[in-house]
Amino acid sequence: MGSAKVLSAPVRRFEAWARWxxxxxxxxxxxxxxxxxxxxxxxxxxxxxxxxxxxxxxxxAVIILIAGVAIGFALxxxxxxxxxGKKIPFSAAFVGTRLLxxxxxxxxxxxxxxxxxxxVEIIGLLLVWLAPSPFTAQLGALLTGTGFSxxxxxxxxxxxxxxxxxxxxxxxxxxxxxxxxALGIVGPLAGMLMARAGAxxxxxxxxxxxxxxxxxxxxxxxxxxxxKNPYRQVGGEKDERKAKRAxxxxxxxxxxxxxxQVIT
Numbered sequence: 192m193g194s195a196k197v198l199s200a201p202v203r204r205f206e207a208w209a210r211w212x213x214x215x216x217x218x219x220x221x222x223x224x225x226x227x228x229x230x231x232x233x234x235x236x237x238x239x240x241x242x243x244x245x246x247x248x249x250x251x252a253v254i255i256l257i258a259g260v261a262i263g264f265a266l267x268x269x270x271x272x273x274x275x276g277k278k279i280p281f282s283a284a285f286v287g288t289r290l291l292x293x294x295x296x297x298x299x300x301x302x303x304x305x306x307x308x309x310x311v312e313i314i315g316l317l318l319v320w321l322a323p324s325p326f327t328a329q330l331g332a333l334l335t336g337t338g339f340s341x342x343x344x345x346x347x348x349x350x351x352x353x354x355x356x357x358x359x360x361x362x363x364x365x366x367x368x369x370x371x372x373a374l375g376i377v378g379p380l381a382g383m384l385m386a387r388a389g390a391x392x393x394x395x396x397x398x399x400x401x402x403x404x405x406x407x408x409x410x411x412x413x414x415x416x417x418x419k420n421p422y423r424q425v426g427g428e429k430d431e432r433k434a435k436r437a438x439x440x441x442x443x444x445x446x447x448x449x450x451x452q453v454i455t
Contacts, residue, residue: 238250283336288336312342314334317398
């Protein structure tokens with residue numbers, strides 16, 4: 192299913208672009224984003240409802256039926272001519288990072304991994320935006336795929352840890368729904384921005400959005416660290432040192448009193 196999704200998305204975009212031409216590329220991306228990510232946004236709650244009605248069997252049957260209908264619409268369409276092109280390393284970096292660093296989230300925490308990934312992704316997007324050569328664009332795509340790969344699972348784990356164990360499924364579903372909603376909104380907006388300001392403007396806008404996410408994640412990490420150490424919120428490190436010294440002084444006084452009682 193993952194392979195089919197990854198392969199079908201660019202094929203749909205290219206076919207629409209080939210049929211309508213470069214002058215309508217903005218409109219093509221807009222409507223493709225509305226159809227693809229709008230379906231993802233609707234599919235998440237619909238899938239939960241179908242699973243509640245008939246379990247995994249009913250959900251799988253409906254997915255197969257919808258896929259069959261899509262194939263039925265696609266088969267009668269005439270083919271379009273394609274030209275040989277160079278592969279962009281985004282997908283390779285995306286998949287490779289997840290394979291090479293599967294335990295990084297558990298080892299370093301979701302927020303720290305997200306901050307690192309955001310930084311790498313911003314650098315990659317800016318390189319693509321300012322790319323003076325194809326090599327620079329490919330390097331930017333490589334960094335963008337590397338940074339984007341672990342953001343979703345890292346923040347998903349953070350969302351799940353904010354709620355009790357019995358509510359973690361609902362937290363993950365809510366997180367996925369908001370992510371799908373964001374993808375559905377960004378698709379049409381990216382198409383309109385490309386139509387007015389050119390293709391390069393999309394990468395700059397994406398870098399700014401990722402930077403906003405980095406700032407929010409950094410704020411969340413600071414609040415989380417402050418909650419783990421309440422002494423710093425009250426009076427800083429001095430209060431923490433006083434609190435650590437207080438038990439030792441109390442124990443010394445108790446020992447002195449016990450010794451005084453034995454002597455007297």
